[in-house]
Amino acid sequence: MNIRHLTFRLLQVFVSVVTTGSYSEAARRLHLTQPTVSQQLKRLAEAVGVPLFTAQGNQWQLTDAGRELYRACVDVLGRFDDFDDYLSELEAGKKGRFSIALVNTAQYVLPRILGPYSHAFPQVEVTVEIGNRQQVLARFDRQLDDLYVFSHPPASEATCAGRFLRNPLVVVAPKGHPKAESEHLSLSHLLDERFLLREPGSASRMLFESWLQSQGLTLGATLQMASNEAIRIGVSSGMGLAVLSRHVLPAQDVGLTILPVEGFPLESHWHFIARRDCRLPRAAFGFLQFVEQSLDQCLDPQWTENHVGDMLKSLG
Amino acid sequence: MNIRHLTFRLLQVFVSVVTTGSYSEAARRLHLTQPTVSQQLKRLAEAVGVPLFTAQGNQWQLTDAGRELYRACVDVLGRFDDFDDYLSELEAGKKGRFSIALVNTAQYVLPRILGPYSHAFPQVEVTVEIGNRQQVLARFDRQLDDLYVFSHPPASEATCAGRFLRNPLVVVAPKGHPKAESEHLSLSHLLDERFLLREPGSASRMLFESWLQSQGLTLGATLQMASNEAIRIGVSSGMGLAVLSRHVLPAQDVGLTILPVEGFPLESHWHFIARRDCRLPRAAFGFLQFVEQSLDQCLDPQWTENHVGDMLKSLG
DNA sequence: CTCTTGCATAGATTATCATCTATGCCAAGT
DNA sequence: ACTTGGCATAGATGATAATCTATGCAAGAG
Incomplete structure (x- = not known):
């Protein structure tokens, strides 16, 4: 034969x-x-x-x-x-797999989307990578993942971004901080306090620093810590102040308070990022469709800002 | 797709x-x-x-x-x-199926070949059809089977025959027949006895009758019986004489004796027949190959006359 | 930096496929 | 005897498959 x-x-x-x-x-x-x-x-x-x-x-x-x-x-x-x-x-995006790489901060909110998604699409295998901005950026450059979540999308022609969530940065202080009740509180009044910061290159730190620069301000004492969690604990135990994503703070945190500093919260946003120069697995596309439709069911609508539809259109 | x-x-x-x-x-x-x-x-x-x-x-x-x-x-x-x-x-002829149609008389010998064959090729399904010459001839004409066994192969261009077994016809009488011990016994001495015959058209009857004709003899009383078995029993119970294939007689039959009639045994032969105008199933071909090689192990070599090799060659 | 290795692309060629129409043949009904 | 339904054969044709050589390009090894 x-x-x-x-x-x-x-x-x-x-x-x-x-x-x-x-x-x-x-x-x-x-x-x-x-x-x-x-x-x-x-x-x-x-x-x-x-x-x-x-x-x-x-x-x-x-x-x-x-x-x-x-x-x-x-x-x-x-x-x-x-x-x-x-x-x-x-x-149809019902089967398959994709991987998504998150910057650290996003891990506080993404599970709220991924949970319902993988409940709806149990046959899709999702791999979640987490790292700081630099690490995720490296993964992006090496095209290791299918989707990425950044606050500041990397500047590359390959980038295709879709904003989906407000990410307000607030100044936090230990509970009972003397300036907690002030009106017209300016950051300049806080420059003698120690600030706990993430590593350079982290999105929140970059944003904060560029804002400081625009205000002509310079921080005094700082202390660098590797995780938002550590910073949060540090602040609540009186090590200093910090600028953190609102999402990092639990709904009720007895040890912390948000200072009503003028100019704050600093507005930034999270984006889903896909590469135009890589084939997006159908399952990842399906995930984005899911996000487009169900974002408000997953996260408090006060934070959502759903531009994922545009991203999908742009991806074809 | x-x-x-x-x-x-x-x-x-x-x-x-x-x-x-x-x-x-x-x-x-x-x-x-x-x-x-x-x-x-x-x-x-x-x-x-x-x-x-x-x-x-x-x-x-x-x-x-x-x-x-x-x-x-x-x-x-x-x-x-x-x-x-x-x-x-x-x-390789190890699998498949074929059918073979036998004239009645051949059923006494063919199982001795088919048995060892289907032992050697258990996955080949063999169908055996049995009938008198006329019936088998009809099957041949309608191309119903793959192989046929005849004494006198039908005269058709489609016929491809291979002789494989002597088929001596002998005169049988009841045990203790008065002429059993004679020398120079001629059939003319037996014409006053009743002969038990198969139906007209059966190969053994045809052969016997044409021999009679060549000798200028005519039978007296006859009695037609449908099967060799019936004739054999009939003879042994004294109903008359008969001309039967030697193969029909058991090795030791206490009720019968073979008369040493001059000119007997009449020699005829059995042939395997295939049709050239029908595709011979590979399994049937394999069966013939088996016969060619193992005939003498299946049947007493005193009767065999193996020309199946020629037949195979002629079938290609 | 250069060489090698491995994949992609382009262009060409031959074989063959897939399909048609037209026609022939045979068996079975009417 | 004629028609009909079903298969075979022949010849034609446009599509495309299978394969090559030559060449380009990118990444990793020396």
Whole structure:
């Protein structure tokens, strides 16, 4: 048998002939002419290397080889139907996998979206990578993930961003801070306090510093800490003040207070980022569609700012 | 997915690439050039409708669809390998089926061949049809069977015969028949006895009658019986004499004796017959090959006369 | 920095496929 | 005897498959 000359089309024709029991009938069903069917079967028999039919004039029967070939065809075509089904589901974003890389801060909110999503699409396998801005940026450059979440999307032509959440930065102080009740509190009044900061390059620190610069201010004592969590604990235990994403603060945190500093909260936003130069897995696309539709069910609408639809449009 | 453009060749190439992990290596193994492989994969992806690889320059990975396609390919190619195995066995005559039609008399000897044969080829399904000469001839004309056994092969261009067994016809009488010990016993001395005969047209009767004619003799009383068995019993119970195939008589039959009539035994032979105008199933061919090789192990060599080899040659 | 390795692309060629129309042949009904 | 339905054969044709050589390009190894 020369498998190289076998076409699925050939098998289809063969199966059709066997099931209908007639060349002509098969031809009709396949929208072919009868001679075409005859010839296809001839070629099939050639490819297989043995006769498939015993022809006695008008009436024919399958040979043993033909019978067995029929079984094989049914199996094989069935297998590919299964594959086709799989493809459809894949296409619909119901199956598959994708990975998403988050900057640290975003891990406080993203689970609220990912949870409902993976409940709705249990067959999609999501991998979440978490790192600081620099690390996630490195992953972005090396195209390691399918989606990214940044506050400040990297400047690259490949970047395709969709804003989805406000990310207000507030000045936090330990509970009972003397200036907590002030009106018209300016940051300049706080410059003698120690500030706890994330590492340079972190989005919140960058934003804060550029704001300071625009105000012509310079911080005094600072202390660098690697995580928002550590900073939060640090502030509440009186190590100093900090500028943190509002989302980092629990709804009720007894140890902290937000200072009503003028110019604050600093407004920034989180974005979903995809690369235009990488194929976005259908499942990731499906995730974005889910976000577009269900964002407000996942997160408090006071923070949401759903531009994911635009992103989807731009991704085609 | 457009299954009509899928070729098994395409799948093979794909599988080879996936298993080797490299286009170039796959090309080497398949004795193709690397660009060919590239293009085949491109076409495959087109046919499937979704990308199969995520290409990051030199390094690529399978997409989900690609992974699943690979599974499908392995299944499908495996299924056809199975089919191919089946074909080989079919080709070797180890599997399949055939039918053989016997004239009545041959049923006394053919089981001695068919038994060992189906022991050696348990996966071949043999159908044995039995009838008198006329009935078997009718089956031959209607091409109902794959092989036939006749004493006198039908005269047709389609006939391809191979002699395999002597079929001596002897005159049998009840044990203790007065002429049993005679020397120079001529049939003319027996014409006053009643003869038990098979139906007209049966090979043994035809042969006997034409011999009678050549000797210028005519039978007296006759009695027609439908089976050799009935005749044998009839003779042993004294109803008369008969001319029977030697093979019909058990090795030791206490009730019968063979009369040493001059000119007897009449020599005839059994033949296997195939039709040249019908495809002979490979299994039937295998059966004939078995007969050619093992005839003497199945039947007493004093009767065998193995010309089946010639028949096989003539069948190609 | 250069060389090698591995994949992609372009262009060309031959084989073969897929399909048609026209026609022939055979068996079965009417 | 004639028609009809069903298969085979022949010849033609446009599409496309399979394969090559030549060349480009990018990443990793020396």
